[in-house]
Amino acid sequence: MRINPIIRKDLTITSRSMRYSLGMLAYEGLLMLVFMIAMRVLDNTSRYYASLNSQKLSEFIAMFPAVSIAELCIVALIIPMMAASAVTGEKERQTFDILMTTQIKPMQVVTGKMGSAIIRVMLYVLASVPIMAVGFTLGGISWWVLLIYLVLTLVLAILEASIAVFSSAVCKRTITATIMSYLIVFVICGLTFLPLLMAAIYDFALSGMNSFSLELGVSLATLALLPNPIFMFLEFYGVSLSGGSIFVKSLVDEGLPFMEIFDGGVLWIVLSVVIMLLISFGFMKLAASKIDPMNGKSNK
């Protein structure tokens, strides 16, 4: 299998970059700090419970979400920074024109740039697996949970990298592309919550009517959260740590129509993954179309 030349080139350059190594060091250091703080807090908690009934070592299971959430936040912030220079960086160093006169296709440029950003981030993530595994060794979570966590992190990385590469294709400068990437991520993570919030307020205001259509509206508004990675990971933590859904369960308990199909939480996670990958593909297509010189405006 031929490796995309852009991935190989970017990784060669990255492997010689002091910035990447220092970034890795800072990332691991930050995770270690979170780990130590969580360890200290949980140690105090377990000592307290141990004094009561001497069997709460499994409190350390909370180490996994504590460290992994910290990791997800860092990953979510790093990817746009890494991938937003995908096209603008090539333009700024004036290598883009040469690239586009070769036989590489715009979609290969996009996948190559995304691939190199994702691999660099996943190397960070993989380097932190030993820290994550403490939750495993202290009992509680299984290797499967760790594996699924890595897969979901990869999906998040794909989504964010596609957004960043798209922004890079649209913008002229890396800084603008980075800001645009964060804005789009914010829209997906923050504003997809708005329909549910508005539907809930509306439903609450007219609560006396108790109408089916109002409740259906709330259910439909909930579906807007499917592309939201925050809710995907919320459900993942619910399913993996407490054995069931956290967010959707509360809606099912409210008696909202059709929500019971998501009751176990697994379907929500699967659908989220599918929708996020579809959105990523959409951004990739748009980016490829944007960088293709033959798709440019011909004017008159």
Add this chain to the structure above:
Amino acid sequence: MLYIEHLNKWYGNHQAVKDLSLHIPKGDLFGFVGPNGAGKTTTLRIVCGLLKESSGQVVIDQMSRKKDPEKIKRCIGYVPDFFGVYDNFKVWEYMEFYGSLYGINATDCRKLTEDLLALVNLSEKRDEYVDSLSRGMKQRLCVARALLHDPALLVLDEPSSGLDPRARIEMKELLMNLRGMGKTIIISSHILSELSEMCTSIGIMNQGKLVAIGKIEDILHAGAVDDVVILEIRKDMERAVTIIKQMANVDLISVMENEIKIKYPGEDAELNRILIELMQQDVMLHGFHRQEGNLEQMFMQLTGSEEEAS
């Protein structure tokens, strides 16, 4: 080799290329000349597939750019005016990266890299980082990179800009070598003397239009500066100057030790009249010749008149 037919390019309301048509035969070294903003780079970028034309068509090796864009990419090697580099990338890695973009397998690419680095005289630099090379070396490396897939047409946009005289000479020699190897080359440049030395034919662009095209000698002949004559005077220089100053329709341009440069309306009969007049006045006229035209004068003449007209 390359046919451009009725090419037009608009940027909003500004027309950068106006109905440009030209044909460059195989093995030609074609020079594109024109002032800044004339449309040279736009034309070259359209030829290379980096810009979409508004109308018209580009045909390379009997393949239309619109119908066979991918095949055409294989026919073109492009050298831009500025050499962008990747940090932390060695010369051989740079070559192999671009080789892989053309789908050349690693073994062949290694062999090609050695040959091409030897061609551009950079063999000893193969293990050095690209960003540590001088500008001239980078530009030669860029030419080597453009030759990796053995393109039939090499397009160079201002390859000598920013180069020192030595690097320019090396670049010129390299291009002459490539021409000798049968490559068709298009080169845009502001350095007219350089073009006149190496190009087989040129096209002069101004304000988006091709105002002259053909072999350099033909263009110089067609627009020859035939209204300036240099008279060689053996003695009686002062008298000769006085006589010329009194002549109608004749302007004295300069007087040197044994030469007088004059400008006249340009007809042979008029020149006869001037010469006869001088001889009748016993001026020792040793000889005369028309001032030879050069590319700079031709360029100024063609681009200047266009600007005045606009």
